[in-house]
Amino acid sequence: xxxxxxxxxxxxxxxxxxxxxxxxxxxxxxxxxxxxxxxxxxxxxxxxxxxxxxxxxxxxxxxxxxxxxxxxxxxxxxxxxxxxxxxxxxxxxxxxxxxxxxxxxxxxxxxxxxxxxxxxxxxxxxxxxxxxxxxxxxxxxxxxxxxxxxxxxxxxxxxxxxxxxxxxxxxxxxxxxxxxxxxxxxxxxxxxxxxxxxxxxxxxxxxxxxxxxxxxxxxxxxxxxxxxxxxxxxxxxxxxxxxxxxxxxxxxxxxxxxxxxxxxxxxxxxxxxxxxxxxxxxxxxxxxxxx
Amino acid sequence: xxxxxxxxxxxxxxxxxxxxxxxxxxxxxxxxxxxxxxxxxxxxxxxxxxxxxxxxxxxxxxxxxxxxxxxxxxxxxxxxxxxxxxxxxxxxxxxxxxxxxxxxxxxxxxxxxxxxxxxxxxxxxxxxxxxxxxxxxxxxxxxxxxxxxxxxxxxxxxxxxxxxxxxxxxxxxxxxxxxxxxxxxxxxxxxxxxxxxxxxxxxxxxxxxxxxxxxxxxxxxxxxxxxxxxxxxxxxxxxxxxxxxxxxxxxxxxxxxxxxxxxxxxxxxxxxxxxxxxxxxxxxxxxxxxx
Numbered sequence: 182x183x184x185x186x187x188x189x190x191x192x193x194x195x196x197x198x199x200x201x202x203x204x205x206x207x208x209x210x211x212x213x214x215x216x217x218x219x220x221x222x223x224x225x226x227x228x229x230x231x232x233x234x235x236x237x238x239x240x241x242x243x244x245x246x247x248x249x250x251x252x253x254x255x256x257x258x259x260x261x262x263x264x265x266x267x268x269x270x271x272x273x274x275x276x277x278x279x280x281x282x283x284x285x286x287x288x289x290x291x292x293x294x295x296x297x298x299x300x301x302x303x304x305x306x307x308x309x310x311x312x313x314x315x316x317x318x319x320x321x322x323x324x325x326x327x328x329x330x331x332x333x334x335x336x337x338x339x340x341x342x343x344x345x346x347x348x349x350x351x352x353x354x355x356x357x358x359x360x361x362x363x364x365x366x367x368x369x370x371x372x373x374x375x376x377x378x379x380x381x382x383x384x385x386x387x388x389x390x391x392x393x394x395x396x397x398x399x400x401x402x403x404x405x406x407x408x409x410x411x412x413x414x415x416x417x418x419x420x421x422x423x424x425x426x427x428x429x430x431x432x433x434x435x436x437x438x439x440x441x442x443x444x445x446x447x448x449x450x451x452x453x454x455x456x457x458x459x460x461x462x463x464x465x466x467x468x469x470x471x472x
Numbered sequence: 473x474x475x476x477x478x479x480x481x482x483x484x485x486x487x488x489x490x491x492x493x494x495x496x497x498x499x500x501x502x503x504x505x506x507x508x509x510x511x512x513x514x515x516x517x518x519x520x521x522x523x524x525x526x527x528x529x530x531x532x533x534x535x536x537x538x539x540x541x542x543x544x545x546x547x548x549x550x551x552x553x554x555x556x557x558x559x560x561x562x563x564x565x566x567x568x569x570x571x572x573x574x575x576x577x578x579x580x581x582x583x584x585x586x587x588x589x590x591x592x593x594x595x596x597x598x599x600x601x602x603x604x605x606x607x608x609x610x611x612x613x614x615x616x617x618x619x620x621x622x623x624x625x626x627x628x629x630x631x632x633x634x635x636x637x638x639x640x641x642x643x644x645x646x647x648x649x650x651x652x653x654x655x656x657x658x659x660x661x662x663x664x665x666x667x668x669x670x671x672x673x674x675x676x677x678x679x680x681x682x683x684x685x686x687x688x689x690x691x692x693x694x695x696x697x698x699x700x701x702x703x704x705x706x707x708x709x710x711x712x713x714x715x716x717x718x719x720x721x722x723x724x725x726x727x728x729x730x731x732x733x734x735x736x737x738x739x740x741x742x743x744x745x746x747x748x749x750x751x752x753x754x755x756x757x758x759x760x761x762x763x
Contacts, residue, residue: 202576246572246579252588253551257544278572280597281537282627285493288537297543306571308599308622310629331599336573338601345638345647353636353644360632 182370183301183327184378184400187272190239191424195460196416198274198402199234199452200431201227201262202244205251207435209445220254226448227262230435231269233449234456239427240272242402243300260297273300274402278331280306286316294320302327304380304402307357308342314364314377321368327376332358333392335382335405358396365398374400374425381426383415390418393425401426406459407433413459417466430459473661474592474618475669475691478563481530482715486751487707489565489693490525490743491722492518492553493535496542498726500736511545517739518553521726522560524740525747530718531563533693534591551588564591565693569622571597577607585611593618595671595693598648599633605655605668612659618667623649624683626673626696649687656689665691665716672717674706681709684716692717697750698724704750708757721750 208222216222231241243266248259266273275298279289293303294317305314305328320326333343333354343354358379365375378400383389393401401419405411407430419426437455438444444451499513507513522532534557539550557564566589570580584594585608596605596619611617624634624645634645649670656666669691674680684692692710696702698721710717728746729735735742 204579244576244579246570246576246583249583249589250579252583253544253548256547260544278570278597279537280599281569282625285535285537288495288535288541292537292540292543298540306569306597306599308571308597308633309569309625309627310632310634312627312629312632334573334600336600336603338603341601341603341651342599342644342647343601345636345644347636348639353633356633356636 182368182376183272183325184368184374184376185370185372186301187240187327187400187427188370188372188374188424190272191427194237194239196420196423196426196428196463197238197456197460198240198242198427198429199230199238199434199456200242200244200429201230201435202247202431203227203435204247209438209448211445220251220258223251223255224258224261227258228265229449230452231266231271233453235269235271237453237457237460238271240274241266242274242276242429242431244276244431263298263300267299267301272302274302274304274329275300276304278304278306280309280313282309283312283316286313290317290320294324294326301325302329302378304328305330307331307360311360311364318364318367321376327368327378329378329380329402330357330361332361332379333382333384334380335411339382339384358392358399361399362396369398374398378402380404381419383411386415386418389415393419393421397421403428406430413462414466416463420463423464428459428463430456433459473659473667474563474616475659475665475667476661476663477592478531478618478691478718479661479663479665479715481563482718485528485530487711487714487717487719487754488529488747488751489531489533489718489720490521490529490725490747491533491535491720492521492726493538493722494518494726495538500729500739502736511542511549514542514546515549515552518549519556520740521743522557522562524744526560526562528744528748528751529562531565532557533565533567533720533722535567535722554589554591558590558592563593565593565595565620566591567595569595569597571600571604573600574603574607577604581608581611585615585617592616593620593669595619596621598622602651602655609655609658612667618659618669620669620671620693621648621652623652623670624673624675625671626702630673630675649683649690652690653687660689665689669693671695672710674702677706677709680706684710684712688712694719697721704753705757707754711754714755719750719754721747724750
């Protein structure tokens with residue numbers, strides 16, 4: 182199961198998921214001049230970031246929207262970046278948040294688990310219901326693929342639907358989480374987690390601790406670290422013995438170089454520095470708690 | 473407002489939205505041989521369908537998953553198909569069902585409302601909350617663009633989340649619908665409908681009639697006609713004086729040719745025939761009801 186590979190990677194390298202939400206505005210000037218083409222510069226930037234972090238990052242999450250915004254050429258950069266990550270033996274999460282009827286979902290499975298856009302994990306949105314997750318299940322069971330389904334996100338509007346409660350006080354996000362637990366049973370790895378994970382943003386300490394206990398076989402993808410406001414102390418709560426979650430940061434890592442006079446030339450070095458300090462900050466909290 | 477263009481188109485040509493969910497398996501053999509390349513054949517098929525239906529179809533909905541499944545080359549066909557529809561002066565709905573945080577949504581807006589993938593309307597998923605819709609609003613207000621937000625879909629799993637009720641008995645889908653009514657006020661066209669529409673699948677007659685009354689300024693995109701099981705009598709309930717909704721059919725139109733001995737050679741003719749008979753079937757129901 183692919184989840185075992187992710188678990189080992191966290192065990193070895195820590196909890197940081199480097200988010201390659203690479204906006205053209207993030208690129209150092211000299212890189213654009215050297216590459217002579219925006220899309221080529223984008224790919225080169227990603228490649229440098231991957232090379233500089235692959236021994237300390239658990240995995241990479243690549244947000245397709247940033248590449249779609251550049252049209253067909255942008256999606257070619259998306260494809261090349263995915264290929265590069267996987268050629269290095271690293272894990273690629275395609276942040277695509279798809280969710281559609283069965284026939285369409287089969288097409289998305291083919292799109293994002295094979296050929297040009299092949300990734301190891303994809304993110305999925307559950308609004309259309311649980312049958313929208315079924316077409317992926319063969320890939321989970323037999324083809325070393327996995328997913329993270331949106332449960333509770335980290336944006337202010339997350340409350341609008343995810344926090345709605347039914348007559349028994351059960352939140353929409355809890356209903357989704359419960360379903361993931363059930364579906365996950367069939368694709369549990371030897372590490373104890375299943376290949377069907379959850380996107381789980383920091384809400385409040387009580388909720389996080391409860392969810393970490395209840396969803397003991399669900400691996401969490403925690404968004405919103407750094408630029409979006411989540412803190413090390415929140416992120417640490419998602420972990421169980423230093424594993425069971427990856428914490429994503431994009432802007433804070435990719436743009437760390439802007440804080441330094443020599444940043445432009447050493448953007449990859451500063452990305453690495455930020456990823457290391459983020460990992461340390463989260464794991465220190467964990468250590469404090471277990472004392 | 474783009475919604476006025478859609479309203480006029482329905483007024484003039486009827487309620488059919490032709491779904492270009494073109495699977496490679498739908499293509500007649502002779503077309504693949506002639507084009508010598510699957511992607512080229514896919515584009516040619518779409519072009520023939522558009523030419524054969526543009527005087528009787530209100531608009532076209534193109535499901536991006538079918539093109540993503542063919543990788544970068546498939547997305548180039550997606551782009552060319554969108555361009556062809558819009559060059560003919562016809563309306564293109566990009567069925568992408570995106571939903572993400574603000575920064576990412578801005579990228580999706582750029583992706584699907586400008587350049588390579590420019591469409592007139594996009595579909596959006598509300599699971600992440602209403603702030604995930606905000607980044608599109610400038611395009612709705614000032615750039616002749618619109619959207620259809622998933623409210624109630626037509627698949628069996630739709631009940632899993634969309635039908636969950638809060639303490640007051642309000643469904644998740646009703647909460648979304650109410651929000652769309654409010655947001656839509658700012659982008660209402662002279663036709664009385666707003667550029668923020670709703671994807672609204674057939675559930676039961678009582679619900680549809682109630683929603684059509686309550687959401688009097690919300691234009692509906694009705695999925696699931698034909699191959700997915702929705703009937704003319706259901707679809708007609710979404711209309712108000714023969715307008716206010718478009719009804720999408722894909723497989724039943726694109727594959728109608730398979731029923732006929734001379735179908736392969738005349739696939740576009742038979743697609744047209746099916747679209748006409750579908751429109752008549754829906755509008756006849758309406759006429760019967762208004763007698």
